Amino acid sequence: MTRILLSDKLDNCVARWRKAGLTVIGPVKKETFSSYATVENAAEFDLGLVMPDRSIKGLFFPQTEPMVHYSIKKQAIETRDFTPPSEKRIIFGARPCDASGLAIDDPLFGWDYKDDFWFQRRNETVIVTIACTKADDFCMCTSLKLAPDSTKGSDILLRPLQNNRGWQVEELTDRGREAFKEIADLLQDGSEPAAAVAVVPEKFNLDACVAWLQNPENFDSTFWKEISMRCIGCASCTFLCPTCHCFDFQDEGDTFTGIRRKNWDSCSFALFTMHTSGHNPRATQSARWRQRIMHKFNYFPGKFNVNSCSGCGRCSRQCPVDMGITETLQAISTLQP
Amino acid sequence: MTIQEKYKARVKELLSTGAVKMVIGYKPGSTAERRRPLFMRSPEEADQLVLDTACIANLAGYLVAEGLLSDDKRVGIFLKPDGIRSINILAAEAQLNIDQIVVLGFDIDGQEVNALEGESAGDFSALIESIKDHAPEAPRNPLIEQIEQMNPIQRFDFWQTEFSRCIKCYACRQACPMCYCRRCIVDSNQPQWINTSSHTLGNLEWNIIRAFHLSGRCVGCGNCDRACPVNIPLRLINARMGQEVLGAFDHFAGMSETQEPVLASFKKDDSETFIL
Structure with missing residues (x-):
């Protein structure tokens, strides 16, 4: 016997959560573009998407965020910190790769400095993930040792029923249990079997790739130049990535008053490492692409013991020149360590 | 022989005789x-070449x-008429020496790919004239058409909504053959000309500056539009501006390697008195 949430109860759930003061968010498709967006009722959800075009990241780490207001006076500099906005939220219909991405970034945002903006949003957001029953050509979670029904980073995991009438409910955290208390009477006991999860073929041998990347001799391999020759140096891959987390500080205003903001930044940009002198330690696009791969599969796991990739495949799916992590790691898989 | 096989043979010939050091084309x-860009430096690499409607x-x-x-050697490249116009502009703006470019011209007409006669950019001038x-x-x-029916407020709202999705990944800029600046205006911070942040104002500023x-x-190739990961219909803006420039100055971008850049040149008899 498992707890079951029927699809036709979902609208009631949304109303119940909204009444309890939660902002309800989920996959929404508007014309040609999809993202996780705030909804007022369940009809706005598009739960049939393989995944939204934009990852979940921006809901926790927005593309631009004010940090400090400053004003420079004759004798002193006055600053006023912005604080993370408090908002209780529930994300319904997250994908396992997106939820995993958040868990991957948690140690990063809490390592040498605890990022209040990230953690306040993490603590105030309930993530209800739906296991995937379909995948596309670019999905690669299994290659990252995750799965279409990974629970990592989720508070609740829903498994679609075989008869398509709803979901089996798996409560994973206290935060999830708390949110589902609100809708306890809308759930029912059932024994309907769950649908099979999506088949996501393994595309590369991760261990072999990591071994190759860890060999210092391969840092200067001609492989990097070849694989990245067509990279045009945009940040489509990094900005759609659920785990890429680099940012820059920018002051907006005039000499005397303004706002310091935290903005997404990307290792794909030449400017990312440009020194004031004009020297750029990563002078070529191949050095930048190497950095992205090394960071995700060598440096980040070296520090936090987890790969900085959850296998969503957005980098490859959206790349203007059809590059991406999949192709690079597939190619590395075939090289001698 | 299909056009793909014909061009494959041509690429092999160009590379094996040393006429070019590289050919840029497409592969699966x-x-x-x-299709992916393909950089061929040896005749064998041409085996991967694909030329079709994709x-x-x-x-x-x-x-x-x-x-x-930079080494004065020649490079071959597969170009449709829009691409040929692009290299004319790049030459006119002193970004490349057009004599170094060997054009492998083709055009897509519905479900068909046709070869274009010619080898240097100038060979296609009659074709571009007719376009x-x-x-x-x-x-x-x-x-x-729909946007033109809107009043200015509706039009502003339309673009504001479209640009609100922008994440400033600069895929539009990077994919555009005309955006070759080593330092883009948005990357300059002494002074900071435009906001770098991806908020309403910053997004609007960026997209308008680029337009x-x-x-x-x-030339309306659509690279920006296809590259945009949030599907902003960028080519509409540029198409509309192109239409404006054609009407006002009888200027059609990329006619020849010597065509003067329309907004960066002036003549004594220009009607604007503030110029001279």
Whole structure:
């Protein structure tokens, strides 16, 4: 016997959560573009998407965020910190790769400095993930040792029923249990079997790739130049990535008053490492692409013991020149360590 | 012989005789519908070449990659008429020496790919002339018609909504053959000309600045539009600006390697008195 949430109860759930003061968010498709967006009722959800075009990241780490207001006076500099906005939220219909991405970034945002903006949003957001029953050509979670029904980073995991009438409910955290208390009477006991999860073929041998990347001799391999020759140096891959987390500080205003903001930044940009002198330690696009791969599969796991990739495949799916992590790691898989 | 096989043989000949050091073309991509840029430096690499109706990306931007043309050797490249216009503009703006470019011209007509006669950019001038002549009656994107029916406030709202999705990944800029600046205006911070943040104002500033910088230079290849990961219909803006420039100055971008950039040149008899 498992707890079951029927699809036709979902609208009631949304109303119940909204009444309890939660902002309800989920996959929404508007014309040609999809993202996780705030909804007022369940009809706005598009739960049939393989995944939204934009990852979940921006809901926790927005593309631009004010940090400090400053004003420079004759004798002193006055600053006023912005604080993370408090908002209780529930994300319904997250994908396992997106939820995993958040868990991957948690140690990063809490390592040498605890990022209040990230953690306040993490603590105030309930993530209800739906296991995937379909995948596309670019999905690669299994290659990252995750799965279409990974629970990592989720508070609740829903498994679609075989008869398509709803979901089996798996409560994973206290935060999830708390949110589902609100809708306890809308759930029912059932024994309907769950649908099979999506088949996501393994595309590369991760261990072999990591071994190759860890060999210092391969840092200067001609492989990097070849694989990245067509990279045009945009940040489509990094900005759609659920785990890429680099940012820059920018002051907006005039000499005397303004706002310091935290903005997404990307290792794909030449400017990312440009020194004031004009020297750029990563002078070529191949050095930048190497950095992205090394960071995700060598440096980040070296520090936090987890790969900085959850296998969503957005980098490859959206790349203007059809590059991406999949192709690079597939190619590395075939090289001698 | 199919056009693909014909061109494959041509590429092999160019590379094996040393006439060019590299040919830039297309190869299969990660799905059946996708094509990837292919850089061929040896005749064997030409075996991967694909030329079909899916080869729609304008590859001209790769020609201005740092160092590629600095040794005076020639480079071959597969170009549709829009791409040929792009290299004319790049030459007119002193970004490349057009004598170094060997054009492998092709055009897509519905489900067919046709070879274009010629080898240097100048060989296609009659073709480009006829494209210009037919530009006014060329079918326009229905969304442009729709936007033109709007009043200025509605139009502003429309673009504001579209730009609100922008994440400033600069895929539009990077994919554009005309955006070759080593330091883009948005990357300059002494002074900071435009907001770098991706908020309402910053997004609007970026997209409007880019539209102005491309006025009279855009060839409508659609690289920006296809590259945009949040699907902003960017080519509409540039198409509309191109239409404006054609009407006001009889300027059609990329006619020849010597065509003066329309918004960066002036004449004594220009009607604007503030110039001279």
